[in-house]
Amino acid sequence: MFSSLNFEEIQDHINMLRLTLSSRCSNQLNTVRWSTQKSSLTSITTFARNLTSATNPDNLPHFPVPKLNDTLQKFLRSVQPLLPAKSYKITENLIKEFGKSNGLGEQLQRLLQNRADTHENWLADWWLIAAYLTWRSPVVVYSNxxxxxxxxxxxxxxDWLKFSARVTSxxxxxxQMVDSNQIPKDKMxxxxxxxxxxxxxxxxxxxxxxxxxxxxxNPGSRHIVVAYRNxxxxxxxxxxxxxxxxSEVELFEQFQLITANKNKENIPIGMLSSQQRDTLAKAYEELIRSPLNAKSIExxxxxxxxxxxxKSVPFDKSDEMNVASHQLIHGGGSDQNSANRWFxxxxxxIINENGLNGLNYEHSPAEGQPxxxxxxxxxxxxxxxxDNKPRVMKQTVQPQKLEFSITQNxxxxxxxxxxxxDELANNLQVTVLDYKGYGKNFIKSQKMSPDSYLQMAMQYAFYKYYGVAGAHYETGQQRIFIHGRTETIRxxxxxxxxxxxxxxxxxxxDSDKVKALRAAVTGHKDYATMAMKGExxxxxxxxxxxxxxxxxxxxPELYSDDGFVKSTHYRISTSQVASVNRLLMSYGPAVDDGYGLCYNPRDDDMLFxxxxxxSCPETCSNVMAQHMTEALEAMYSLLLRAGERPISKM
Incomplete structure (x- = not known):
């Protein structure tokens, strides 16, 4: 999801890193503050890992450093569809210069390998900082x-509150299952x-x-927070x-107590969390100057x-998932539910009185699949x-209203x-494509990877719309390595x-089109496999x-070259978040003239x-959804006409 990242001052920021780690011990919640010196970075992150994931119980491999020449050649091939011949030649010469024997590239490669030799995952600390903590755009729309x-x-x-209690329970x-290591271990x-x-x-x-x-x-925390009417x-x-x-009954009682006074006005403190990060940092400092506010924020x-x-927002059945996506991404603006959040x-x-529900998550600790x-x-x-469990408490405990006192600032x-x-919410266009034509079963029947097939459908739809190839990011997980996060699948x-x-x-x-489809699917699948293997x-x-x-x-000059700049300006930012249920993740585009495209391919239907x-006159989610529909239909019809043997659509 993070494409045009500014890495220029990352190393300076490392020297200012502060990770606050809290743990509960013997019913006392202790906050541990760590030095901000550069030399402390390893101990800080190591403590964080030990706190949250133990050491390396499954003896997972450390993250490797790929061979320099392999990476440079893959990079050169990946930019070829995006560059005119003259620009490509310039990039090719830069690659040759960077990769020559005893040059700067080899020097950096040796230094990086030295780092890898002393780290379980040479990337993990840098990635948290580069992709998230130094990212200054709002987390709303752009990240969460x-x-x-x-x-x-x-x-x-x-009914609304009972359902909310069930979700909470x-x-x-x-x-509890996570804490006791009872959840099934993920495998590839x-x-x-x-x-x-x-x-x-x-x-x-x-x-x-x-x-x-x-x-x-704060993994040992013993409370939740409920947001209601800001x-x-x-x-x-x-x-x-x-x-x-x-028990669910006790949680329901808590929610009843909270919602009893529907007319009370609350200070919309949550609105602050939607701001640009440096703007928020200044506002946050001002807010917590007050001991009362600091305690509530804590x-x-x-x-x-x-x-x-x-609170309820209007929607028609025809636009239910579009409205829901807006509510879940940003809350609908200041006159709806955006202040009823701490982003x-x-x-x-998020559970709306009218039945819309789901969640919003801040991305820095985890990817979408967990x-x-x-x-x-x-x-x-x-x-x-x-759940009909007996009561845990002998009497209903009163929920504690978190009070705030605000200054003029x-x-x-x-x-x-x-x-x-309001500007963010009004600027975001969301179109949910609930595609019922076919799903993974049909694609598998063609002996093709469903994910690679759909990625090629996106490439086709974009080209059909714009007449050029689009730089295209797909999230590839690297969790086969200890502390693994993601790699870009180009x-x-x-x-x-x-x-x-x-x-x-x-x-x-038609036969040549099918050959081209299969070659593209195979190429994507091979790249995805390399990416997930650390290559x-x-x-x-x-x-x-x-x-x-x-x-x-x-x-190196490579990082300011057209080939690098264009290939990392991801006009198509995608991620598959699969679920057997009708769940669908959504997020904003990575660049101003791009698209965010998250999808859940199910057996016989697909959600996008x-x-x-x-604000960008060149993009429209409705038009892109139409092109995606046409691409999926054209690919299906092609396989039929070409004499392939598809199963029925449904």
Whole structure:
């Protein structure tokens, strides 16, 4: 999701890194503050890992450094579809210069290998900083995804609150399973994947800072926070031990107490969290000058998660998922539910009075798939009978209203944030494509990877719309390595462009179009496999740049070349977040003239959330959705005409 990142001052920011780590010990919540000196970075991150994921119980491999020449040749081939011949020649010469024997490239490669020899994962610290903590755009729209859960029908307010209690109870049970290592370990084939991200999402919060944010972990927290009508309420969720979760009835009673006074006005403090990060850092400092405010914010930061009880917003059945996506990404603006959020929080469950529901998550601790697994668990639990456990508390504990006292400066900050979130919300265009023509079963019947097939459909749709290839990011997970995060799968390729051109050329035979499709799918699948094995391009190039800056060496000219700039300006930013349920993740585009495109391919249907910015006259999510539909249909029809043997669509 993060494409045009500014890495120029990353190394300077490392020297200012502050990771606040909290843990509970013997019922005392202790906050550990770490030195900001450069020499402390390794110990800081090592402590964070030990706190949240133990050491390396599955003996996963360390993250490797790819061979320099392999990366450079892959990079050169990846930019070929995006550059005219003259520009490509310039890039080719730069690659030759950078990779020559005993040159700067080899020097940086040796230094990077030295770093890898002393780190479990040479990339992990840099990636957290580069991709997230120094990213200064708002987390709203630009970073935090929303995840849609199937819409519910509530007969009355009690139904709404009972459902909210069920979601909360299921999430707390899942937290217990994570803590006791009872969740099934993820695998890629027979290969175990790193499970550390699962322990980093509960009790975690991103803390705004000047130039760079920090992350606070509170896995031993014993409370949640409920947001209602822009107010925040602290709710204890355990009895005497962490095994005693409040029953659904008790959680329902807490929500009833919170929603009893519907007419009380609350200061929309949550609006601040939607701001640009440096602007927020200044407003945050002003806010917590007050001990009262600091205490209330501390309760929010340390909560296991937030439950947002949202006011109703209108929607028609035809645009239900579009409206839901807006609510889950940004809350709809200042006159809807945007202030009923704390966007720094890793997990916020969002349940609207009208039945729209899902979650919003802050991206820095985890990728989408662990969040989707949690969401699948919750939605599966919701199908079961209600929890009829006996009460944990002898009497109902009153939820604690978190009080705030604001200065004129904070009032001004809130007004500015309100204006800003309205601009963001109004500028984002979301189109959900609920494609029912066919799904993974059909694609598998053609002996093709469903993910690669859909990525090529996106390339075809983009080319059909614009007549050129589009730089194309797909998230590839690297969790086969300890502390692994992601690698870029560069879906735009020589083969994808050839396929798109063939599909748009009536003179090309069907058999040749099928050959082009299969070549493009195979090429994508091979690249995806390399990326997930640690043999991709982008993380290696980032490492070489970072090691240059760390050692006060010149940043190679390659990084300002047209080939690098155009190939990292991802006009198509995509991610597959798969679920057997009708769940759908959505997020904003990575660049102003691009598209965000997240998808859930199911057996016999597919869901796509397509986003664009209205401020860009060149993009339109509705038009792109139409081109995607036409691409999927054309590819299906092609396979039929070419004498392939597809199963029925449904």
């Amino acid at each position: 995804p929303g995840l849609y859960f199937p819409t519910r029908q509530f007969a009355n307010a009690d 299921a999430a707390l049970r899942y937290k 084939g027979k290969t175990l994947l790193d499970m550390g991200q699962y322990k980093k999402v509960f009790g975690t919060c991103r803390i705004p800072g000047h130039n760079m944010d920090s992350v606070e972990f 107010g925040f309420y602290k709710v204890p969720v355990y009895g005497e031990s962490s095994n005693d979760i409040l 309760s929010i930061n340390k909560a296991l998660f937030i439950v947002c009880l949202d 720094n929080k890793t997990i916020q469950f 969040i989707a697994v949690l969401s699948d668990f919750i939605n599966t639990e919701l199908l079961k009978p209600s 904070t009032q001004k900050d809130i007004l500015e944030a309100s204006k800003h979130i 879906s735009c390729s020589v083969e994808s462009l050839a396929f798109a051109k063939a599909m748009c050329d009536s003179s090309v035979s 991709g391009i982008d993380r290696h190039l980032l490492g070489l740049k970072m090691i240059a800056k760390e050692n006060s060496l010149p940043v 959330a397509i986003t664009a910015f209205k």
